[in-house]
Amino acid sequence: MTSFKKILAGAGLATALLSSTALAQSGDPIKVGILHSLSGTMAISETTLKDAMLMLIEEQNKKGGLLGRPLEAVVVDPASDWPLFAEKARELIEGEGVDAVFGCWTSVSRKSVLPVFEELNSILFYPVQYEGEESQRNVFYTGAAPNQQAIPAVDYLMEQEGVERWVLAGTDYVYPRTTNKILEAYLQSKGVAPEDIMINYTPFGHSDWQTIVSDIKTFGSAGKKTAVVSTINGDANVPFYKELGNQGIAATDIPVVAFSVGEEELAGLDTAPLVGHLAAWNYFMSVDTPENDAFINTWLDFIGDDNRVTNDPMEAHYIGFNMWVEAVEKAGTTDADAVIDSIVGVTVPNLTGGMSEMLPNHHITKPVLVGEIQDDGQFSVVWETEGLVPGDAWSDFLPESAPLMADWTDPINCGNYNTETESCGGVTN
Amino acid sequence: MTRQSLWLAALLMTCLGTLAAAQSPQTAPATDAEGPTAAAPGFEGLVRALPDGNFDEVEALVSAIAETGDERATGVLEALASGDLHRLKSNEAVVIVREIGGDDHAFDALSGESYGEIPRRGSSAIRVNNSLRRVVAAAVGTLTLRHPDPARRLEAAQAAFRAPDAAQTDALSAALDAETDPDVRTALAEAVAVATLTAGTAPVPTQLDAIATIAARGDGVALSVLTPLTGSDAPEIASAASEAVDRIERVRQMWSAAQNVWFGLSLGSVLLLAAIGLAITFGVMGVINMAHGELVMLGAYTTFFVQEIIRNAAPALFDWSLLIAAPLAFLVAGAMGVAIERGCVRFLYGRPLETLLATWGVSLILQQTVRSIFGPNNREVGNPSWMSGAFEIGQMTITYNRLWILVFALAVFAILLFVMKRTPVGLQMRAVTQNRAMAANMGIRTGWVDAMTFGLGAGIAGLAGVALSQIDNVSPNLGQSYIVDSFMVVVFGGAGNIWGTLAGAFSIGIANKFLEPWSGAVLAKILVLVFIILFIQKRPRGLFAVRGRAVDG
Numbered sequence: 001m002t003s004f005k006k007i008l009a010g011a012g013l014a015t016a017l018l019s020s021t022a023l024a025q026s027g028d029p030i031k032v033g034i035l036h037s038l039s040g041t042m043a044i045s046e047t048t049l050k051d052a053m054l055m056l057i058e059e060q061n062k063k064g065g066l067l068g069r070p071l072e073a074v075v076v077d078p079a080s081d082w083p084l085f086a087e088k089a090r091e092l093i094e095g096e097g098v099d100a101v102f103g104c105w106t107s108v109s110r111k112s113v114l115p116v117f118e119e120l121n122s123i124l125f126y127p128v129q130y131e132g133e134e135s136q137r138n139v140f141y142t143g144a145a146p147n148q149q150a151i152p153a154v155d156y157l158m159e160q161e162g163v164e165r166w167v168l169a170g171t172d173y174v175y176p177r178t179t180n181k182i183l184e185a186y187l188q189s190k191g192v193a194p195e196d197i198m199i200n201y202t203p204f205g206h207s208d209w210q211t212i213v214s215d216i217k218t219f220g221s222a223g224k225k226t227a228v229v230s231t232i233n234g235d236a237n238v239p240f241y242k243e244l245g246n247q248g249i250a251a252t253d254i255p256v257v258a259f260s261v262g263e264e265e266l267a268g269l270d271t272a273p274l275v276g277h278l279a280a281w282n283y284f285m286s287v288d289t290p291e292n293d294a295f296i297n298t299w300l301d302f303i304g305d306d307n308r309v310t311n312d313p314m315e316a317h318y319i320g321f322n323m324w325v326e327a328v329e330k331a332g333t334t335d336a337d338a339v340i341d342s343i344v345g346v347t348v349p350n351l352t353g354g355m356s357e358m359l360p361n362h363h364i365t366k367p368v369l370v371g372e373i374q375d376d377g378q379f380s381v382v383w384e385t386e387g388l389v390p391g392d393a394w395s396d397f398l399p400e401s402a403p404l405m406a407d408w409t410d411p412i413n414c415g416n417y418n419t420e421t422e423s424c425g426g427v428t429n
Numbered sequence: 430m431t432r433q434s435l436w437l438a439a440l441l442m443t444c445l446g447t448l449a450a451a452q453s454p455q456t457a458p459a460t461d462a463e464g465p466t467a468a469a470p471g472f473e474g475l476v477r478a479l480p481d482g483n484f485d486e487v488e489a490l491v492s493a494i495a496e497t498g499d500e501r502a503t504g505v506l507e508a509l510a511s512g513d514l515h516r517l518k519s520n521e522a523v524v525i526v527r528e529i530g531g532d533d534h535a536f537d538a539l540s541g542e543s544y545g546e547i548p549r550r551g552s553s554a555i556r557v558n559n560s561l562r563r564v565v566a567a568a569v570g571t572l573t574l575r576h577p578d579p580a581r582r583l584e585a586a587q588a589a590f591r592a593p594d595a596a597q598t599d600a601l602s603a604a605l606d607a608e609t610d611p612d613v614r615t616a617l618a619e620a621v622a623v624a625t626l627t628a629g630t631a632p633v634p635t636q637l638d639a640i641a642t643i644a645a646r647g648d649g650v651a652l653s654v655l656t657p658l659t660g661s662d663a664p665e666i667a668s669a670a671s672e673a674v675d676r677i678e679r680v681r682q683m684w685s686a687a688q689n690v691w692f693g694l695s696l697g698s699v700l701l702l703a704a705i706g707l708a709i710t711f712g713v714m715g716v717i718n719m720a721h722g723e724l725v726m727l728g729a730y731t732t733f734f735v736q737e738i739i740r741n742a743a744p745a746l747f748d749w750s751l752l753i754a755a756p757l758a759f760l761v762a763g764a765m766g767v768a769i770e771r772g773c774v775r776f777l778y779g780r781p782l783e784t785l786l787a788t789w790g791v792s793l794i795l796q797q798t799v800r801s802i803f804g805p806n807n808r809e810v811g812n813p814s815w816m817s818g819a820f821e822i823g824q825m826t827i828t829y830n831r832l833w834i835l836v837f838a839l840a841v842f843a844i845l846l847f848v849m850k851r852t853p854v855g856l857q858m859r860a861v862t863q864n865r866a867m868a869a870n871m872g873i874r875t876g877w878v879d880a881m882t883f884g885l886g887a888g889i890a891g892l893a894g895v896a897l898s899q900i901d902n903v904s905p906n907l908g909q910s911y912i913v914d915s916f917m918v919v920v921f922g923g924a925g926n927i928w929g930t931l932a933g934a935f936s937i938g939i940a941n942k943f944l945e946p947w948s949g950a951v952l953a954k955i956l957v958l959v960f961i962i963l964f965i966q967k968r969p970r971g972l973f974a975v976r977g978r979a980v981d982g
Binding site: 038039041043044047048160161162172200201202203205206207208210211212214215217218220221222223224235238239242243245246247248251252253255264265267268269270273275276288293372374375380381382383 | 484511512550553554556557558559560562563566591648649650652653654655656657681685688689692695696699796797800804805806807808809811812817818819826828829830831900901902903904905906909910942945946949950951954
């Protein structure tokens with residue numbers, strides 16, 4: 001199996017090399033590491049991101065590479081195994097000498113590679129929405145922080161749908177637990193009574209949703225408009241939505257807004273019974289802009305299958321990659337320290353018609369879109385924020401993180417700066 | 430700015446339109462030629478204004494369109510609700526998009542004229558959200574309250590119930606008086622009651638009657654209407670409402686116990702299906718087969734493959750797809766089982782640790798092979814129409830897919846029992862597993878029987894895959910989530926005893942479902958696991974231990 005993966009990696013490498021030689025670039029190639037699982041449970045989500053990165057690198061080489069040098073992709077497979085992520089990251093940076101790494105999906109895989117990137121002083125671009133409460137000098141968070149996804153979605157339900165009763169359902173791990181903690185604090189600050197909030201956790205890959213769906217039905221029959229805020233992890237969603245559809249819970253009665261369900265996840269589902277359920281993201285494939293049209297066409301050509309979809313983490317990689325390219329050109333070198341300094345303030349177009357900016361806290365500005373599931377497996381945007389929302393590393397709605405901020409520019413240069421004590425080091429934990 | 434002024438103009442036309450429409454009777458279907466022309470300017474203007482408004486403005490437009498009573502209104506509003514009402518980018522016309530032979534064709538919403546096939550992104554859909562969809566359903570309802578088809582009238586009454594509007598009370602009461610169909614009458618009476626209670630202006634006795642009408646439903650919907658009334662200002666209404674709520678709650682509690690039993694049976698049937706193949710390979714043969722889950726996955730992928738062919742070649746057969754897939758899945762998984770037994774397991778009999786490692790390796794190979802062929806993503810396996818939806822017994826919701834899976838699991842169990850106890854093959858299997866040397870002396874080809882037994886267990890795992898494809902993800906990881914549960918069931922029930930597997934599966938299922946409501950899903954699973962560990966400490970051979978000389982060691 002290992003040799004099979006090597007062949008895969010070699011094939012990726014060869015394509016990158018072939019396309020670059022065609023353009024008479026000179027100099028050694030700049031190596032870019034891709035750290036996404038191609039086997040194991042997370043392959044379902046991460047394989048697509050590997051392909052998206054290969055496409056972005058190929059496109060950049062067509063434009064003449066970077067600093068006059070061709071780009072070369074180095075693909076490794078951490079196999080959905082968290083400790084292996086750290087080993088593979090080390091292999092990429094020390095063994096292959098890559099200048100930047102694009103990768104990780106789950107929070108636990110990111111936490112596992114953090115010390116490696118810090119020790120070897122390299123750069124990681126992390127493309128997935130996550131729970132926040134973190135900012136590291138060597139990591140750039142191009143996915144959404146909770147204030148760029150969860151909070152606006154709840155606002156939408158409160159204002160447009162008049163929701164007063166909330167079910168916070170999630171898979172039992174760090175992202176849903178932290179997000180729900182933030183949401184609970186936020187809802188209570190908006191005057192929602194504790195008895196109008198029901199919190200429910202399920203194990204990974206939960207497939208028997210009968211009891212929970214019928215509980216939701218009961219909870220929803222108290223005469224107040226009820227909605228479900230779902231941080232249920234990818235794999236458990238299909239049986240969850242199937243049960244919802246079968247027990248006859250329509251979106252017009254109890255809408256479900258999901259933070260982990262995108263176009264890719266819906267590809268395995270008949271969406272007709274789900275029309276009207278919601279998802280909050282920073283990008284939808286259905287967004288009608290020239291940039292998005294061009295991106296989708298390039299993607300469909302690259303992958304050679306007209307039925308493939310694009311999704312939010314792909315856009316995050318698109319933004320992150322373009323920011324890195326611009327920062328390297330600005331710095332004139334791929335040296336990590338120089339790029340970390342030059343990337344703050346870099347502004348590149350996103351795919352929804354705006355310009356995203358890299359902030360000093362290593363998060364970016366993004367629009368927040370709320371979309372409803374359509375019967376063709378796409379989302380129709382029903383609401384969006386006016387302008388872009390800056391990513392907030394430390395939530396303002398948790399007492400322990402409210403006074404914290406991150407700023408990686410001089411003079412603060414700190415990931416958890418406490419504005420009350422005016423010192424780096426945050427809270428004691 | 431221009432959009433706003435356009436919209437204002439449209440609103441002006443609305444008023445004119447409604448005035449014009451008011452002259453013709455609203456509910457009468459416009460059969461004569463004058464009907465639609467009288468309403469036409471308003472209706473057409475309103476429809477043209479649809480793409481420009483925000484949700485609130487579109488809601489107003491929808492009500493106005495319904496009030497024109499134009500005969501085209503129902504079609505346009507239904508297209509709007511289903512997201513098929515678009516604006517063409519080329520000529521700004523409002524069109525209804527229909528899929529014909531896989532391509533999108535546009536038809537003018539007003540004239541019905543065809544614009545032919547439109548390219549991807551050649552039109553933009555008019556946005557709808559949930560609250561707009563409710564308004565549209567209610568608006569369509571007012572148009573179809575007097576529809577000749579009772580099913581449409583029932584839908585209209587239910588839509589009016591979901592989006593109660595005090596202004597509709599008179600129209601609904603009038604429709605109720607004219608109604609003859611008993612089901613529609615009940616639905617209309619409830620709709621009138623909700624509208625009366627929402628308005629809250631009717632005299633107290635009328636409101637009390639309305640509460641009684643709603644309370645007669647006795648379900649969650651009734652609760653959600655009545656609960657807010659318990660805080661009503663009028664003491665009679667508040668007490669009547671809280672009394673009704675208490676009564677409904679009491680009945681619901683009894684039903685919820687029954688519902689838990691059903692959930693438990695259903696979970697048990699899934700466990701039984703997943704474990705029953707393992708009851709043969711592990712229980713009867715004693716092979717620790719870690720690739721069991723992957724055999725289940727192969728069955729699910731066979732179902733996907735069959736459905737794919739049916740979708741492309743003979744869509745009419747779709748409802749039969751599972752029945753066609755079942756024998757194929759049995760053969761595919763069974764053949765793979767025989768291959769595993771002949772190629773790997775037979776060299777390792779009597780060495781459980783090596784068998785465990787080897788079959789685990791096989792499971793990884795199978796997983797990655799499927800991932801390389803079909804891709805890592807979930808595959809869509811559709812539910813045939815007879816496995817979709819639910820029906821209600823009292824206050825219990827029973828979903829068809831779970832019901833059929835329970836039936837299927839019991840059928841597979843019965844067939845397996847028959848094969849093992851009543852056929853020569855089954856006799857040979859039992860003979861070989863009980864005393865190999867003696868069986869060989871009697872002229873049984875033990876190697877061949879081993880392969881067949883393993884193949885039978887694997888084939889049944891494939892059948893489980895067909896059923897599980899209906900409720901779970903069809904992805905390369907499908908098998909992993911069932912392997913632990915399967916071993917748990919077989920060990921708990923007593924290895925070597927097929928009846929034990931049945932009892933084990935259902936008792937674990939029901940225990941889990943009774944624990945879940947008060948402990949949560951995560952803790953329920955842990956508690957069940959802890960209980961089984963303790964149980965195995967006390968009775969190492971499980972619920973139904975095989976006794977006598979058959980037990981070796």
